[in-house]
Amino acid sequence: MTENEPGGTEPARLGRDVIRVVHVEDDPGWREVIADQLPDHGFVVHSFADATSLADGLAVASDADIILLDWDLPDVSGIQLLEELRQIGVELPVVFLTGYAFTAQENLAFETGAVDFIDKARGVEILARRLQRLLKAPKSAAAPPSASLVVCGKLVLNPNVSRAYWNDIDVSLTLVEYNIVHLLASNAGRWLTYRAIYDRVHYEGFIGGSGEGGYRTNVRGIIKRIRKKFLRCDETFAEIDNFVGLGYRWANPTGDS
Numbered sequence: 001m002t003e004n005e006p007g008g009t010e011p012a013r014l015g016r017d018v019i020r021v022v023h024v025e026d027d028p029g030w031r032e033v034i035a036d037q038l039p040d041h042g043f044v045v046h047s048f049a050d051a052t053s054l055a056d057g058l059a060v061a062s063d064a065d066i067i068l069l070d071w072d073l074p075d076v077s078g079i080q081l082l083e084e085l086r087q088i089g090v091e092l093p094v095v096f097l098t099g100y101a102f103t104a105q106e107n108l109a110f111e112t113g114a115v116d117f118i119d120k121a122r123g124v125e126i127l128a129r130r131l132q133r134l135l136k137a138p139k140s141a142a143a144p145p146s147a148s149l150v151v152c153g154k155l156v157l158n159p160n161v162s163r164a165y166w167n168d169i170d171v172s173l174t175l176v177e178y179n180i181v182h183l184l185a186s187n188a189g190r191w192l193t194y195r196a197i198y199d200r201v202h203y204e205g206f207i208g209g210s211g212e213g214g215y216r217t218n219v220r221g222i223i224k225r226i227r228k229k230f231l232r233c234d235e236t237f238a239e240i241d242n243f244v245g246l247g248y249r250w251a252n253p254t255g256d257s
Contacts, residue, residue: 190249
């Protein structure tokens with residue numbers, strides 16, 4: 001299959017649930033590898049060469065389960081494309097598949113709202129396992145659905161649309177950021193460990209970052225991004241406390257510790 005084609009590559013084995021992947025990659029060799037090999041693991045792949053061709057095929061992308069992005073795309077980078085997708089309301093989970101293996105790129109990917117960051121050198125089999133695990137993770141790893149608003153002082157959370165409001169202003173959080181704020185605010189006044197917060201970002205037991213404690217760096221980066229967004233709404237914002245070496249908490253609106 002070539003990029004921009006409306007169809008997809010069908011999985012070699014039928015009669016089982018398939019995972020529908022949108023793959024954006026400017027390297028035709030890698031597009032071919034993913035399109036040829038992922039279907040052997042139960043995936044349907046729709047390939048696009050760049051952000052422009054993806055925009056032309058958004059009708060196809062809307063039926064996907066997950067988006068797989070290269071880091072270095074022509075004209076619009078993978079990170080920029082992720083931000084633009086969120087701005088137009090595309091909330092599908094995004095995974096970066098890239099030749100970069102640097103912590104800085106990984107942190108930026110997670111801070112921007114990606115759910116995973118995978119080195120191309122790991123191979124298609126590892127990629128398939130990671131994607132399957134991401135999409136089959138327990139639903140408890142996401143913000144719990146509810147018809148009721150969550151109110152915590154000046155913060156109002158709408159779980160139906162995953163939006164956070166501070167003083168009636170939309171904070172413009174990504175889905176990952178919203179889930180973390182939902183976790184913290186739902187436990188206002190209680191310290192939550194880095195590990196508990198990281199499990200909300202991905203799923204319980206997910207391993208990411210550099211070294212055994214690399215996930216702490218990722219959590220710190222995401223919290224920093226969240227704080228900046230709230231500060232843009234209110235320069236006096238100071239609801240997120242940090243306990244060095246332990247984790248974070250959302251301040252109790254009653255003032256009790």
